[in-house]
Amino acid sequence: MKTEDPLTVMSLDAELPVKTPPTEELWSENYLFALYDNRLNIGMWLHLGTIPTDWHLWEDRVYMSLPDGGVLSMMAYHATAVDQRPAGSVMKFTCVEPFRRWRIDFDGFAWYTSEAAMDSGGEPRFRRRLKLELEVECVSPIWHASDGPDSAGQIEMAGQSWAKEHYEQLVCASGEMTLEGNSYELSATGWRDHSRGPRGRKSKDPWGGHVIGGCQFPSGRKFVFSRYWRPDGTVSMGGGMYVDESGLTSAVTVVVAPELRELVLRGETLPIHLQWEGGAVAVSMETVASIWIPRERKHIVGRDRYGKLNDMYVLNWGPVKWGGETGYVYLERSSHLNKLPSKIG
Secondary structure, eight states: OOOOOHHHHSOHHHHSOOOSOOOSTTEEEEEEEEEEETTTTEEEEEEEEEETTEEEEEEEEEEEEOTTSOEEEEEEEEOOOGGGOSBOSSEEEEEEETTTEEEEEEEEEEEEEOHHHHHHTSOOOEEEEEEEEEEEEEOSOOEEGGGOGGGTTSOTGGGOSSOSEEEEEEEEEEEEEEETTEEEEEEEEEEEEEEEEEOSTTOSSOOOEEEEEEEEOTTSOEEEEEEEEOTTSOEEEEEEEEEOTTSOEEEEEEEEOOOOOSOOSSOOEEEEEEEETTEEEEEEEEOOEEEEEETTOTTSOSOOSSOSSOEEEEEEEEEEEETTEEEEEEEEEEEETTSOOSOOO
């Protein structure tokens, strides 16, 4: 079907932060921008969200993969005034035009962890001065997670353990990054999301793992997809969206998604197979940048050498070739590496 203007399919209230305190236990609101500049090989994961147990506090959380394989990371908390949200202590997302344009500003410090230190467990770290000024343009329609065809017979978005509302959109971003006095002009492609609902350990549905991906190509073709599962490998939700060169959208079924089963710094070949009415894509992504985050030790990056489940959250970026075109995938995966299910699905 022909895509409607995004503003006609979702209300302004769905885009902007909630202003009144929630009444539901563990309710939180989260915004994420994941960007990649393939010229510089810089990947960014920029997140702002409320704390499930303390709604008045906003958390800045940043992970960045640098050209040398090292990673910048930071986390801080701020009691942000309602009229200044979404923002934390050193980072702010500004909605310039709903569903079309945003601005990202960061002015503070982050910890630098070398690739070797990440591989060995996450220490030592060194403080680095960081500044970001980015203009973001939304370049696809909204995909709402409740629209996925894989949701049939599953608990769907309203029953997930991490949110009850979630939508995604592909983006482009440009601007300047200053790191330790050195300036870089960024031109990136990427992905953003916005989620709301209960989040935390007391949520009812157990977490096994997930995968999220997004990519856009020079011709205008684009796709986003996701899959979530329980500890036994049962898929709780999945789906996505394909956008063709003319802007026509189709709901996708996730046939093959790249699962997290080991930690590989780069050069990992990961399959992506999506189907939609009248079409399909089966490609392989080669990872060129990685960030490893222990879910129970979010203040560092590196292997989890302490957790019983080795519960890892991994970010990757890398190229995909499809029909003579090259796009760059944002990939986000998680799993319990010490207790993997034999099969997902």
